Amino acid sequence: MASESTSWIMTTRQIWKLYVAIGGFVGGMGLFSLALFSLVSGGSRFVAFVACGTFLSVVTFAWFVAVIRCPHCQAALVWKMILSRPHSSWLIDLAALDRCPSCDTLLAKPTSRKYPTTT
Numbered sequence: 321m322a323s324e325s326t327s328w329i330m331t332t333r334q335i336w337k338l339y340v341a342i343g344g345f346v347g348g349m350g351l352f353s354l355a356l357f358s359l360v361s362g363g364s365r366f367v368a369f370v371a372c373g374t375f376l377s378v379v380t381f382a383w384f385v386a387v388i389r390c391p392h393c394q395a396a397l398v399w400k401m402i403l404s405r406p407h408s409s410w411l412i413d414l415a416a417l418d419r420c421p422s423c424d425t426l427l428a429k430p431t432s433r434k435y436p437t438t439t
């Protein structure tokens with residue numbers, strides 16, 4: 321029964337928030353990697369890299385939790401999914417939501433109007 325539906329994150333135009341969060345997490349991982357490589361050259365900047373990586377990762381996570389919201393009831397959907405789903409699948413379940421777990425409103429609109437045909 322799965323047709324050409326797109327994720328509700330795209331139809332509600334919140335996909336950029338996911339990309340920003342991915343960028344923040346990748347940046348945090350980069351800083352942790354730099355911390356490890358700094359050990360080769362004496363480790364004088366190890367603490368600074370770890371502190372910056374931790375700060376960037378925590379801020380990114382808090383921002384991601386705060387900004388992905390149901391367009392109808394404004395529920396913080398990332399936090400709801402973290403609390404209610406297994407840690408291994410909450411992100412996949414979040415992207416695959418079709419109804420808001422708080423207000424039960426349909427999240428993804430039908431895709432038929434997104435690309436009007438001219439036939």
Ligand SMILES: [Zn+2]
Nearest residue numbers: 390393420423
């Ligand atoms: Zn809702």
